[in-house]
Amino acid sequence: MITHFAGLQLNTVSKQAIKQFYQGQLQFPVVSESDHEISFQPTEHFTLSFTEVNEPLSPAHIAFEVPFSEFDCSVDALRNAGVCLLRWPDSREIDEFETGKNIYFRDSDGNLLEIIAHHYIKEGILPPRGVLKVMYLREIGLPVEDVVGFREWLKSTLQLQTIKETDTFNFVISGTAHAIVTSIHRRWVPIAMMALPPRMVVSFGVSDQRFIEHVRTLLEKQGIEHMLDDLECTEGALHFAFNGYHFRLVPTQFAQTLPAMLNLPLSRAKDAFSNN
Numbered sequence: 573m574i575t576h577f578a579g580l581q582l583n584t585v586s587k588q589a590i591k592q593f594y595q596g597q598l599q600f601p602v603v604s605e606s607d608h609e610i611s612f613q614p615t616e617h618f619t620l621s622f623t624e625v626n627e628p629l630s631p632a633h634i635a636f637e638v639p640f641s642e643f644d645c646s647v648d649a650l651r652n653a654g655v656c657l658l659r660w661p662d663s664r665e666i667d668e669f670e671t672g673k674n675i676y677f678r679d680s681d682g683n684l685l686e687i688i689a690h691h692y693i694k695e696g697i698l699p700p701r702g703v704l705k706v707m708y709l710r711e712i713g714l715p716v717e718d719v720v721g722f723r724e725w726l727k728s729t730l731q732l733q734t735i736k737e738t739d740t741f742n743f744v745i746s747g748t749a750h751a752i753v754t755s756i757h758r759r760w761v762p763i764a765m766m767a768l769p770p771r772m773v774v775s776f777g778v779s780d781q782r783f784i785e786h787v788r789t790l791l792e793k794q795g796i797e798h799m800l801d802d803l804e805c806t807e808g809a810l811h812f813a814f815n816g817y818h819f820r821l822v823p824t825q826f827a828q829t830l831p832a833m834l835n836l837p838l839s840r841a842k843d844a845f846s847n848n
């Protein structure tokens with residue numbers, strides 16, 4: 573099964589500005605850097621990478637989960653770092669909803685970032701990292717034209733699941749990873765930002781090689797090109813593209829039991845892949 577988002581690679585028009593923002597203001601540790609690339613490691617299990625390109629960008633949307641008890645501390649850290657918090661039309665910055673609260677801000681390329689906390693997530697399972705207290709990357713936004721088709725493909729091919737479905741906006745979930753399958757005609761809150769599909773590589777962490785083999789068989793049946801690499805550090809990672817997005821499935825050490833221990837609703841009832 574997919575356990576979490578292991579990585580996200582985005583394009584940038586200024587590696588220097590990205591470094592000032594993520595290292596300087598958010599204090600994410602830099603784990604590698606070359607002339608045109610930089611990678612940050614906000615948590616043990618997630619790497620955020622940027623590749624410098626000479627082309628226009630479409631901003632992405634991502635959300636970091638923090639412990640409910642640390643939410644105010646994360647907000648203070650952003651304010652102390654001089655990060656501009658975005659406002660809703662009624663001028664509030666923090667949104668409180670039935671299961672938690674969140675805030676939004678933007679990076680140096682205009683990517684829409686979110687800090688979110690849910691009161692049902694059990695604390696003390698994944699350590700909150702850095703000044704922002706990040707436990708894991710919860711959301712990556714995937715705007716598409718054909719919302720239903722893409723949602724159903726993620727469910728049938730990658731075994732993601734939904735709790736609630738609409739024709740314009742869906743959380744398609746496995747483990748801690750929430751892929752937001754949203755219409756390109758529906759704008760991102762809270763600033764009514766156009767949902768343009770960003771160029772990105774989404775890496776899903778998976779629990780075992782058998783899952784990768786299973787997906788590979790399905791991709792073959794669907795005639796979707798894919799590649800299995802044999803680099804030492806990512807043995808058996810599967811690369812493929814669908815609907816304009818690049819994906820990788822990477823075997824990792826993220827325990828399959830963690831999502832259930834965190835009390836994520838779908839994980840509590842979810843059978844392991846081996847039982848399917």
Ligand SMILES: [Fe+2]
Pocket residue numbers: 633634635686711
């Ligand atoms: Fe979000």
